[in-house]
Amino acid sequence: MTPRAGVRFRDLAAAELRKAVTLPAVRAAVLGTVAGSAGLAALNAVGARGALGAGAAGAGPVPSAFDIAYTAAPLGAAGAVVLGVVAMSSEYAASSADAGGGRQVTATLTAAPGRLGVLGAKALVVALVVATTAVLAIGACRAVATLVLGDAAAEAVGLREAVLRTAGAALYWTLTALIALAVTVLTRGGTLPLVLLVANGSLVSFSLLLSRVTPWAYWLPDLAGRRLYGGLTTVPGGPDAVTGAWVMTAWTAALLAVAGLVLARRDA
Amino acid sequence: MxxxxxxxxxxxxxxxxxxxxxxxxxxxxxxxxxxxxxxxxxxxxxxxxxxxxxxxxxxxxxxxxxxxxxxxxxVGSMLDGPGAHRSRTARDHLRWVARTHGIPVRRVDEVLAQVGLAEAARVRVGRLSLGTGQRLGLAAALLGEPExxxxxxxxxxxxxxxxxxxxxxxxxxxxxxxxxxxxxxxxxxxxxxxxxxxxxxxxxxxxxxxxxxxxxxxxxxxxxxxxxxxxxxxxx
Incomplete structure (x- = not known):
């Protein structure tokens, strides 16, 4: 099928995927997220094994390897932020002064003048890469936790529940990355969204602070979606997991729509 | 025209x-x-x-x-140098550009040779000199055999x-x-x-x-x- 103008979306998505996998920052973010999560899960598992060894019977329920692995999931969302930001900020980074000062966005938009298509292709690729990274990371965490705990753990989490909780975390990461992508379209640079979104996801949650002031804060994307991390304890309040997932998805769609509108109208 | x-x-x-x-x-x-x-x-x-x-x-x-x-x-064009990300190689840059148009990889190697960059194909863009960067931009411009x-x-x-x-x-x-x-x-x-x-x-x-x-x-x-x-x- 030939397009009326521009290029085929299929080709554009394939080009964006090629861009992503050949960008060292993307590879580093994927590897760093998987390795970092696995490292965190290993620490948690060592801690749990210690408690199990020291604690007499009755110290609590026997830890599940999956539960221990899964505690690493929320921090891994920082990796998703990096992936979402880099997908767009790499377009606006200046080439070295030596090779000419241009930015990649010139090459991108002359090859594919349909800007909504470009954003759509980027979003698709970011979602694909981040969801894959999430599954790999949680899988690695689980493997590491099992390895450390050895026979000490009894797996209380069934396959169905494990799959559901992994999917929940993957969805949270993916939506977080898409929000990061949308914000970076607006800022045209990676520093601000990286600092804001990584800090919000790991150090201080602005929405959590805001929830002390108004209960509406529970409907902000990160708080609304937090129950996608099934089984993790969290602050009370706000929508349940399914409603929260829809709320977070709606935020993501709205931000991407704003990003698309701005991208389509402004000078490159 | x-x-x-x-x-x-x-x-x-x-x-x-x-x-x-x-x-x-x-x-x-x-x-x-x-x-x-x-x-x-x-x-x-x-x-x-x-x-x-x-x-x-x-x-x-x-x-x-x-x-x-x-x-x-x-239309083949070049504005402000090649418009390639500095951490990607010259060849990887041309490959994604080619992919948007379904242009075969063979053509990428052809234009690299045409502009005299066959040797530098696997060098990262950030390490290219100004002149080689310009040649890469030209290679991208020639990719689609434009009028x-x-x-x-x-x-x-x-x-x-x-x-x-x-x-x-x-x-x-x-x-x-x-x-x-x-x-x-x-x-x-x-x-x-x-x-x-x-x-x-x-x-x-x-x-x-x-x-x-x-x-x-x-x-x-x-x-x-x-x-x-x-x-x-x-x-x-």
């Missing part, structure tokens, strides 16, 4: 393009000349669909750039060999019936390759036409350039 009609562009209170009109014909090398900041890049960015004009139209092969189907098959070439300051940073090479390439492209529009802020760079001149100063076209007509009455191209662009500065 490139047609620019009545193009106006404002940035804040400043009018950067003031009813700019000219054409670049097939079979000709058209040089777009003017001092830095005169409006050359602004015109080319609008022509390539990157920026929007406040008035007027820019058409290539009869339609605005954004309406072209598979644009790289009609029209639009090049912003293409000889920037090229050594004398490179300058001669690119002149030969542009000449051959025009002689084969292609349209070539290249911008420069240095008259001497385009002398000997341009058939037509379009001179812009302070956002307005001050002269356009065949080289000999535009430069008639001046001792040299350089004199013509300074006289044409300076008169506007004074008039302002």
């Amino acid at each position: 490139i047609q620019i009609d009545d193009l106006t562009k404002r940035r804040g209170p400043r009018t950067v393009l003031d009813r700019v009109s000219f054409t670049a014909e097939p079979g000709q090398v058209t040089a777009f000349l003017g001092p830095n900041g005169a409006g050359k890049s602004s015109t080319l960015r609008i022509l390539l669909g990157l920026d929007r004009p406040d008035g007027g139209t820019a058409r290539v092969a009869g339609v605005p750039y954004r309406r072209l189907r598979y644009p790289l098959r009609t 029209v070439l639009v090049l912003d300051e293409p000889v920037n940073g090229l050594d004398p060999d490179g300058i001669r090479w690119i002149r030969d390439l542009l000449r051959a492209h025009a002689d084969a019936g292609g349209t070539v529009l290249l911008s420069s802020h240095l008259m001497g760079e385009v002398a000997g390759v341009a058939d037509d001149l379009v001179v812009i100063a302070d956002g307005r076209i001050v002269a356009a036409g065949p080289l000999d007509r535009v430069t008639a009455g001046y001792r040299s191209l350089e004199d013509a350039f300074f006289a044409l662009t300076a008169s506007r500065e004074v008039a302002r």
